[in-house]
Amino acid sequence: MxxxxxxxxxxxxxxxxxxxxxxxxxxxxxxxxxxxxxxxxxxxxxxxxxxxxxxxxxxxxxxxxxxxxxxxxxxxxxxxxxxxxxxxxxxxxxxxxxxxxxxxxxxxxxxxxxxxxxxxxxxxxxxxxxxxxxxxxxxxxxxxxxxxxxxxxTRLLFYNEKLFEQAGLDAPETWDDISSDAAALKAKGVDYPFALPLGQEEAQAETLMWLLSGNGGYTDDVGSYDIDSAENVATFRWLRDNLVGKGLTGPVAPGKLDRAKAFEAFTAGKVGMLNGHPTLMDEAEAKGVKVGMVPLPGADGPTKGSMGxxxxxxxxxxxxxxxxxxxxxxxxxxxxxxxxxxxxxxxxxxxxxxxxxxxxxxxxxxxxxxxxxLPNSTLPPFGKTSWATVSDAIKKKIGSAVAPGSNPESILGEISAEATQAEAAE
The missing domain is CATH 3.40.190.10 (Periplasmic binding protein-like II)
Structure with a gap:
């Protein structure tokens, strides 16, 4: 980190x-x-x-x-x-x-x-x-x-202010805003309207941000894994249908896009939106990219808690x-x-x-x-010895959950089964 x-x-x-x-x-x-x-x-x-x-x-x-x-x-x-x-x-x-x-x-x-x-x-x-x-x-x-x-x-949604101005866009607040803004950016020729790095480098973090924005997460209220919850499945269906399926995530499939490559593209001015952290903000501005920042939009409005x-x-x-x-x-x-x-x-x-x-x-x-x-942030379940195993499973499989024609419920179910087995072995 x-x-x-x-x-x-x-x-x-x-x-x-x-x-x-x-x-x-x-x-x-x-x-x-x-x-x-x-x-x-x-x-x-x-x-x-x-x-x-x-x-x-x-x-x-x-x-x-x-x-x-x-x-x-x-x-x-x-x-x-x-x-x-x-x-x-x-x-x-x-x-x-x-x-x-x-x-x-x-x-x-x-x-x-x-x-x-x-x-x-x-x-x-x-x-x-x-x-x-x-x-x-x-x-x-x-x-x-x-x-x-x-x-x-913590993480916030970053957007390229210059690209947004050129497309006549305001900062997004909801998932629908993200989808419509990404479509407008694509129409303006932006390479990555929304960069969605679900490659193995840092997929577990990108995933948690989206799960939180859909009122879900990795665990339930009592701390047990709940990876294939209805909320989490709905989130990945939305990503599949409204971003990836519409060609709004750029030339590299999310499952093959590592965070470092997404960040590199953002600092080069080729990305309209992505989830970022303070170091990326500095790197982008050092290269002349003016960065706008807002809480990660959710289904009905800004997400109340960030990923920490x-x-x-x-x-x-x-x-x-x-x-x-x-x-x-x-x-x-x-x-x-x-x-x-x-x-x-x-x-x-x-x-x-x-x-x-x-x-x-x-x-x-x-x-x-x-x-x-930070005070209202949700962190990955670091206190579970099973987390390393579960995190690895997410890195390997989650990218396929947003591919066109995929079955997010089935893939999240596979990861959830691995999590349950790993937790039982703690």
């Missing part, structure tokens, strides 16, 4: 303040015998695009600041690309060499296996209470918070450094740190106090619409 982080979590409580006493640290946290010093191994994902904005610079700065305040604790920072970081951490854990802290894309498997500390075991109460509720909910397994939200993002995305921080039990991990996490979630990361990568803070600070800062005005959507 790559973008934002938040940190505001006051000064350390009395228990954490005791961390200044290295002898106490080693006794409580399992430091090196005799030395009183503890080294925490931190493995984090790189949100940067090159050496000049690598996340390693950010984490090195946080580590340095923390070490000055806690002379008995050292932070060993390793930053890996998103292509490698989840796999590398999994291999470390399997080899019995887990990091103390990981900032990666998934936490549920480790939580279910009993390898993670809970938030209650590590964080100050005010740190935990500062996380946005929707993100806290998404970080829980069986009602207990293990995955600490690190950075977040988050990445996660977690503390591993293996080395027994519970208190030291807690001290570092409380420090990392200070407003100053959270906002610095969010600002650098155009992401959204995960804490209430940092979000409030960003909301009142005019320099972040371009992010305010995304920020406003």
């Amino acid at each position: 790559g973008e934002a982080v938040q940190r505001r979590f006051l000064g350390l409580t009395a228990a954490v303040a005791a961390l200044g006493m290295t002898a106490t640290l080693s006794a409580c946290g399992g430091g090196d015998a005799g030395s009183g010093d503890v080294t925490l191994k931190l493995v984090a994902a790189d949100y940067g695009t090159g050496p000049e904005n690598s996340s390693e610079k950010y984490w090195s700065g946080v580590a340095s600041g923390f070490e000055k305040e806690h002379p008995g604790i050292k932070i060993d920072v390793t930053v890996l690309s998103w292509k490698d970081v989840d796999r590398e951490v999994a291999e470390m854990v399997k080899a019995g060499n887990a990091p103390d802290i990981a900032q990666i894309g998934a936490y549920a498997d480790y939580a279910k296996a009993g390898k993670l500390y809970t938030a209650d075991e590590t964080l100050a109460i005010r740190t935990t209470a500062n996380f946005l509720p929707s993100l806290t909910y998404a970080g829980k397994v069986d009602g207990t918070l293990y995955g600490l939200p690190f950075v977040a993002s 995305v988050a990445d996660w921080m977690m503390g591993f039990k293996e080395n027994g450094h519970r208190k030291e991990i807690g001290a570092f996490l409380d420090y990392a979630y200070s407003d100053e740190n959270v906002l610095e990361f969010a600002e650098q990568y155009d992401l959204l803070p995960v804490t209430g106090s940092a979000s409030a600070a960003m909301e009142t800062d005019k320099k972040h005005q371009k992010l305010h619409e995304f920020l406003a959507a």
Whole structure:
């Protein structure tokens, strides 16, 4: 996902303040015998695009600041690309060499296996209470918070203002608007009137946005998978009949269109509408594309809740450094740190106090619409260990549900059956 982080979590409580006493640290946290010093191994994902904005610079700065305040604790920072970081951490854990802290894309498997500390075991109460509720909910397994939200993002419908002006169009508010606007854009020769990337790269996210706009989703009110619900089937029938079937999604079939290619076409001025995030907004405007943004239109009006995305921080039990991990996490979630990361990568803070600070800062005005959507956002079911399997099934099959002549009910039913089986195996 790559973008934002938040940190505001006051000064350390009395228990954490005791961390200044290295002898106490080693006794409580399992430091090196005799030395009183503890080294925490931190493995984090790189949100940067090159050496000049690598996340390693950010984490090195946080580590340095923390070490000055806690002379008995050292932070060993390793930053890996998103292509490698989840796999590398999994291999470390399997080899019995887990990091103390990981900032990666998934936490549920480790939580279910009993390898993670809970938030209650590590964080100050005010740190935990500062996380946005929707993100806290998404970080829980069986009602207990293990995955600490690190950075977040939401999605809005993007449209090319120049192409809309040329076609005499206003911003869409409903599905019917999307269909009629896309037809007008096609008549003007726009390559991708509505880019619908349901290829394997990020199909699970694009799918969730549409399900939410049709008053559906991946799960029901009690958190069980409900992928082939009547609402979800109706949504994909609409996409099949009113966008794809009418030739309004461009020259590449949605099932073969990856998000990166759709985004690339948008920044090149070839797309009328698509679902986007803050990074795409910056990339498009840097190339001279003026971007309009509205909440994703629904069947009868704007969708009330956006899709949210988050990445996660977690503390591993293996080395027994519970208190030291807690001290570092409380420090990392200070407003100053959270906002610095969010600002650098155009992401959204995960804490209430940092979000409030960003909301009142005019320099972040371009992010305010995304920020406003975050509290009511719906995230994928990250707390299910089955989600990785289900997500993979969606990526492989969902594109065929919108192909002309397809049977969305049958395809959603296949995915739903896989989800039920995967959930039963949790």
